[in-house]
Amino acid sequence: MRFFSLLLLVGSMAMSVQAADAQNWLSRLLKAEQRQSFQGVFVYERNGSFSTHAIWHQAGQNDGESRERLLRLDGAPVEVMRVDGRLKCGSSAVADQLIEGEGPWPPRPLDPQKLAEWYEIRMVGESRVAGRSAVVLTILPRDQYRYGFELHLDRETSLPLKSLLLNEKGQLLERLQFTQLDTSTPLTKDKLEPGPACQPVEVLQTSTPKQGAWRSEWLPPGFTLRSMHTQPSPVSGENITYLMYGDGLARFSVFIEPLHSALVEDARSQLGPTVVVSKRISTADGDMMVTVIGEVPLGTAERIVLSIRASEEQADR
Known part of the structure; x- marks a missing residue:
């Protein structure tokens, strides 16, 4: 309700400035995910079911490789390891169904200017997630063919602290929310090495998009x-x-x-x-x-x- 009231109260010039600020935050998010190392714990909610995950992310530095390890902390153990954005290994629960670019915590190459053609991007306020100050963005579809998002970005690093996927009625479909995030403690080598249950994954290579059969x-x-x-x-x-x-x-x-x-x-x-x-x-x-x-x-x-x-x-x- 706060978001729609805000739209009624501000003028067109203010809305343009706000949209530019929101796109700037998305650009900062993209850079942060490429350059910022971090470790933390997040909760994933989907269809009323919750799971808890630990993540260790080492950004590539001086042309070095980036590494990311994801480990589910409850239920059946599931682990995924990425090197330079490509899957290196996965637990048996996911190893047989992973496709290049798919799977847990997949990278999404955001282009704020292109997204603005299909989504209305706005800054709507501030919040506090995992003990950190955040700015709140809404990414609302301009048609009925896709879902909307609400993003809470860390003010200090621009990393996403919380992401909500919303349907056309504003109802929650999916939540990813950090409960702990550490961006200052150096990552140790053992945290970036896969465990014994993480088996090498033969990733299906995709072709360049073209007209097919x-x-x-x-x-x-x-x-x-x-x-x-x-x-x-x-x-x-x-x-x-x-x-x-x-x-x-x-x-x-x-x-x-x-x-x-x-x-x-x-x-x-x-x-x-x-x-x-x-x-x-x-x-x-x-x-x-x-x-x-x-x-x-x-x-x-x-x-x-x-x-x-x-x-x-x-x-x-």
């Missing part, structure tokens, strides 16, 4: 193809086509798998912010199952599924 006749404004590849299904051995789209903040994936007369029903579900929509389509090569998975509204995912088509080259075979 499949296309989408409709995409939400601002979303572009970021990566594409094929991989064998662990169940059938058939090649599955994988496409990943993003707008710089939100993203979704499309999976296309041959069915070979298998009886599979269309499906739709939502768990917290993540939706899964599957639909059977007919092509010249037989029936395929198209599945959209991502953190977008259910209606967006359904419209994307309905728009997936085989390219003319494939359809003519």
